[in-house]
Amino acid sequence: MTKTATKVQLTRSHCRHLLHQMLRIRRFEEKCAELYTEEKIRGFLHLYIGEEAVAVGIMEALGQDDAVVGTYREHGHALMKGVPANAILAEMYGKQEGCSRGRGGSMHLFDASTRFYGGNAIVGGGLPMAVGLALADKLAGRDRVTACFFGEGAVAEGEFHESLNLAALWQLPVLFVCENNLYAMGTALDRSEAETDISAKASSYQIPSEWVDGMDVVAVEAAARSAVAKVRKTTGPMFLECRTYRFRAHSMYDPQLYRAKEEVEQWKGRGPIKRFEKWALETGELHEKDVREIEEEIAGEIAESIAYAEAGTWEPVEDLTRDVGAGPRI
């Protein structure tokens, strides 16, 4: 399917692709969690498991030239934007072959060649940057979209409100994607917001907005294609709230005292991968053999990225201050 198509065409190959992409994120992150316990990966590690349909669906609607601004839970987004798994894993290992030379780690994946602008670990901090990237495109007359991902926790930040207003006021080509997983770390949405309808907040800034079931990859893709098409057509912003759920802990240090196990299990029951795979098998779009093949391909990709990260090298300490700035002026 072309990136500019506005409708989702569920051909067999597209179904296979969607399942493949969601499983890539899932298996990659499951491996990351293992590698974390083996102490190969350190620092903070925020897993996206449960929310894969959002990154997969949105990214289907974006082209190579479009920009993505992510959060600190951005492994999936980086993978979907086309950052190689090798470079992502090497980054988490802290190796100089990593996509940020080992300076960023899990929370700060960057890749200029795919226009992946991080990896921002200050909640809400990426929104103004996305507005600026879109402003540059508008001033330069370029037909590009900037997709900005953030969680519902960011909605409480001033930068959310300032950025939405600015994007609407200046009619900038930004797709705001709120990944509403109901918890800002451990604070439930209704414990932090008087108005819990997030898309209503966006509407109040005169930004066309809607919400979509973030556990349904096809629904997300359809909403994203339609929203991105509108952004391109009007060059003004759009807002998409994707209602989703994080299956794992906030980070590796979270005992999850703030939510009931039953609630987590209930959401897992409608997990995006389980649900889509079941549908595809039942309708005959995919067969068990396809799923096996996908798993094998992914296992190969992950094994290769581990080998790549293991073989990676440490940046020499003499380079510590490299790239703080452009260097001495002559």
Next chain:
Amino acid sequence: MTKTSYREAMRGAIRQAMQDDDRVFLMGEDVGEYGGCFAVSQGLLEEFGPDRIRDTPLSESAFTGAGIGAAMGGMRPIVEVMTCNFSLLALDQIMNNAATLRHMSGGQFNVPVVIRMATGGGRQLAAQHSHSLEGWYAHIPGIRILAPATVEDAAGMLGPALDDPDPVIIFENALLYNETADFAEPVSVDIDHAAVRREGTDISLVTYGGSLGKTLAAAKELEADGISAEVIDLRVLRPVDDRAIMDSIAKTRRCVIIDEGWRSGSISAEIMARIVEQEFWSLDAPLARVCSEEVPVPYAKHLEKAALPNAEKIVAAARKVLGR
């Protein structure tokens, strides 16, 4: 040669940059219709139109961040944050994004943004409008901090700041906007080095920005008493031009630092530390400094005067160091 004000010099520099490079635009609160809080951008909206002279809402974090994003997107934005007092609302963007992105991305992204802000007290505007935060910002690796203290520097620093591939913050002391000098055309100036504003042999007076005038006045008064003071204008607060300071101290062997920031954790403390590290054995007397008193700057005129550095305090500090 005509008399040019600091304000006009800055405006001329913005105009020149906009004429030279289509990627340059100015945005900030009241920069367009109002003509700039300090009238720096007066007339530019008519000249360049609203796309390039962009009035912003009172959203310091969003428009500073948008400047960072636009710079990453290939533009050369000049972000005017009305005063450094309000820049605290944009500190997250400056510190966590502008200053970190090049290093944190392994050198893939750079942020060629210029952020201008007024700074300083002395206008009876009380505690929330009188901060001098240059020293704070100079603490942060990844940004260049400029403090033009003369009309020539106001005219000449913006061009090279825009050419810098990394973020640059220009602090304009609000009391300087009406200062004038004989001045014909803006010329690009060096944004790496300090300048010797007055040569002397007995003591070095090291300062920057809004305190330069006070320091030169103090040097003149000292001269009347037969004391030859050398005045160093730092001009660039990050990275600091150590060589210029040390060369002066090697000659005079005595030094007073004049800084409108608060004493504790200030840029003056940093300069002292560097002198102690590098020229301790050249010193003939303990170092001294004149800073703002450790109080929120008060409104009442006499109290504000007492809180800020002035020529009298500088003369007294210099005499004490010299023992006469």
